[in-house]
Amino acid sequence: DAGVIQSPRHEVTEMGQEVTLRCKPISGHNSLFWYRQTMMRGLELLIYFNNNVPIDDSGMPEDRFSAKMPNASFSTLKIQPSEPRDSAVYFCASRRETGSRRNTIYFGEGSWLTVV
Amino acid sequence: SQKIEQNSEALNIQEGKTATLTCNYTNYSPAYLQWYRQDPGRGPVFLLLIRENEKEKRKERLKVTFDTTLKQSLFHITASQPADSATYLCPVPGSARQLTFGSGTQLTVLP
Numbered sequence: 001d002a003g004v005i006q007s008p009r010h011e012v013t014e015m016g017q018e019v020t021l022r023c024k025p026i027s028g029h030n031s032l033f034w035y036r037q038t039m040m041r042g043l044e045l046l047i048y049f050n051n052n053v054p055i056d057d058s059g060m061p062e063d064r065f066s067a068k069m070p071n072a073s074f075s076t077l078k079i080q081p082s083e084p085r086d087s088a089v090y091f092c093a094s095r096r097e098t099g100s101r102r103n104t105i106y107f108g109e110g111s112w113l114t115v116v
Numbered sequence: 117s118q119k120i121e122q123n124s125e126a127l128n129i130q131e132g133k134t135a136t137l138t139c140n141y142t143n144y145s146p147a148y149l150q151w152y153r154q155d156p157g158r159g160p161v162f163l164l165l166i167r168e169n170e171k172e173k174r175k176e177r178l179k180v181t182f183d184t185t186l187k188q189s190l191f192h193i194t195a196s197q198p199a200d201s202a203t204y205l206c207p208v209p210g211s212a213r214q215l216t217f218g219s220g221t222q223l224t225v226l227p
Contacts (some may be wrong), residue, residue, distance in 0.1 A: 033214065035217075041219075043219075048214045055214070056210075056214055093159070103150065104162045105162070105215060106162070107159030110157075110158075
């Protein structure tokens, strides 16, 4: 089975530009998570969707960040305008809400964002 | 909100020894705990889950314990190998079962 697919894998952009990160969760998974990882702050949960509905967005740092999940197989995380302090690895993860592995989340390979 | 503390940011051990990593949590009594492994440049990968009514769980050279009184989980790797070098994470589930991660413990197994 294909895992969680993220794009782009790497992006370098200039401060002030809009950045859009994309995620395709594992087929059949009902929940989707966006995390951000930096050396200073570790792995932080930004937002959590269940059945395409945002359940917890308390980790979204500012209004510059927005996330959408228009359908069960696609989600985006957008930063507008981007700032150098947004440089990080952004992970998307998904989880099936039923069955024996319902508590396990599966991560993508991450999108490495550098804002200069 | 729940808080996770792992015993140290880095742990170096000699190959063949047992590595023991600690995860302490506060302000919450989770029904289960999980351990993940993260290699450089990769996303975390699930290793083991232990429930509150289980004292111990094993998988090959890995062993996890869960002490709900101490609010602590221990993760052991026996007969450690250089290939076990990675960052190990113990997220705590929140009220909506979202996982909150700490910074993890970076384990280095020296040959």
